[in-house]
Amino acid sequence: MNTSRQARLTPRYWVLAILIIGGVLLTACSGGSRESWAGVSKDANGEVVVVSFEKKVVAYNTDGSRKWTYEDSGDKAKFYAPALVTSDRVYVGDYSGRIHAINRDDGKRIWIYKPESRKFLGFSLGASDRILGPITQNGDSLYYGNEHGVYKLNIANDDPQKVWEFETDHSVWAQPLYVNDPELGEPTLFVASLDQHFYALNPEDGKPRWTVDLDGALVSHPVLDTENHRLYIGTLNYKLYALNFTDGKKVAEFKTEGWVWDTPLLMDSNLYFGDLSGWLYELPVTSDGFGEVWKTHLGDAALRAAPIVVDGVLVVASQNEKVYAINLEDKSRKWEKSVGAPAIAGLFSVEGPEGTLLIIGTKDKEKLLVALNLSDGEQSWSKKAEK
């Protein structure tokens, strides 16, 4: 008995115990299991809210009732990209690089596009080009980014075919921006990439018209200013740029306190955006570039999702679980509410049965989607992640 006790206490047992504990810690703490937050989106009319999270894509009516649930159990698809909700379809990319076309009314699958596997020296690498960004549609064409670049699909006759691909040096998480403006002469597809480059592509053949290096990763697409012929885009290098949309030349740049993740909101010649250090900005756009900024610090937590302006109220959601409503005119605080979960996944407004609702996507499975009344910030409904 003593021998076995002695053996248990030998340093080697301690070493093994430490290694096992270490292994458990590695598994638990490595961050490898964390993938992303939910993708949340709505249709153009604000009638349907769609949430893509893990194995399910779920559509809700604005009163919080579930419309349908879509799941691709056969291929064990996982969804994190915000869906594109059109008048009759929902298009969403998954974590295996596939595109799903879903009937907007009943959630039934229409088709799945499975890309060809990438190859190295003739050997298949498997389909692992994760799609994390939303899809853009123009007629029978879909444009989307993945880990290797941006792609165009022709979906005529519900027979999706790849038309071209444009390779980038890093992932494209941003939604491609299709612009058909007379000033541009011909339609252009703008693509922002984590490789720090901003590309203007010919949507027909995917060839670049121009490229600009912005010296910082680009996560979201720019906002278009047709009046000034500019694009505004934030970077993960403490900058927000104004670019001439015809040639990509930098018109102006603005130094921020933190990384700018989401697309700024352009309204009444003002840009509204937050940064990952918790600063909220109102930046006037002038003919020269930018005017004098108004900014406020809402804590150190990230303001990832772009703010919105509804009925003269500026609303912003924070990783610190709070949602702030600020009167646009005098910048006074209208209300401030906690949603009980990091509010980073998305923010938009819809018309609910009893007035305007703010829809907030969070990181918490127990409160994946929260609807607050714009008037007082009280919670109208919330939704857990479907199992």
Added chain:
Amino acid sequence: MLDIIINPFITVLLVLYGLLGGNVFLAIVAFTILVRFALLPLTMKQQRSFKRMQELSPKLKQLQEKYKNDRERLTQEQMALYREHGVNPFAGCLPLLVQLPIFLSLWRAILATLASTPDQLLELQHRIMIGGLDHLVPLKNTFLWMNLALPDPFYILPILVVITTYLQQKLIMPVSSTSSSSGNDAADQAARMSKQMTTFMPLMFGFFALTYSSGLSIYFITSNIVGIIQYAMMGKADFRRLIGKESTKKEEKVIAEMPADEISDAVIEAPAAKPKPSTKTAAPVREPRTPKEPIEPGSVISATGRPLKPGISERKLTGSAAAASNVASSNGKSTKTPAKSSSRNRPKK
């Protein structure tokens, strides 16, 4: 909690990435080498502690036998023994405990800088400790066929992880891990443990390599190779074990294999059989012994396998000679005694 280590690691990794031309593979390799060499003093201390514990193993066994019915006294005697020899029984584990959060942080730092998911990228801004590195984020994660943020689709890296982990374990494990049963329970336990670790560790890390990003596999492989080189430079790696041969380093023979009842406070009793007078056994200590030379029962063999003077076994051996001697007993069974650092009582020619 680990952020205090992870954040500097992320910063260093980004600096290396910038210095090495934006090659993430080279950055991870360089970073792993830097960390391994920074931890070298701890690694050496750990090895020394293990060795000293092994040296004390027979005495501990003895104490257990002696005080098997008095647990309290046993504990007191064990502690006294540790004090007497200046050994902390947990000293071998402490460096490992220190290293564990460092390796965990290294792992986390690689994942964080690759920022393959939005969640990881979102946290990265607050982790960079030096301004001017933000333009490097996120690291370009492609190398050859691999997306370093994802597992290797061809399983080449996981296989290399398993092989290099196994090699490292095999090369650095004490001899007991390759010995057969010695009849000593404690030694057998240790041997079994060592064998389990040689099997368990490669499989565990292979599993991690299969599950997590290729960048981590590169870290594992580099770390293992650097570890092998470090142990080889310290003279701890025995490459003969790879081909299943017994170690040539007699002084590293595990002391725990010696039955405790044959050890008495470092006094080696003379065997019953009288040693045959022989020119071989009377040969000078420094003269190498030929490989095929038979070991005479009762002769005393030095740490390097050289026979000592016939009469030496009748003396009370202390110091390195006693410690490193192999006594060929009358039944031909070879036993070993602990090596000690003192050289004052080295047997003279």
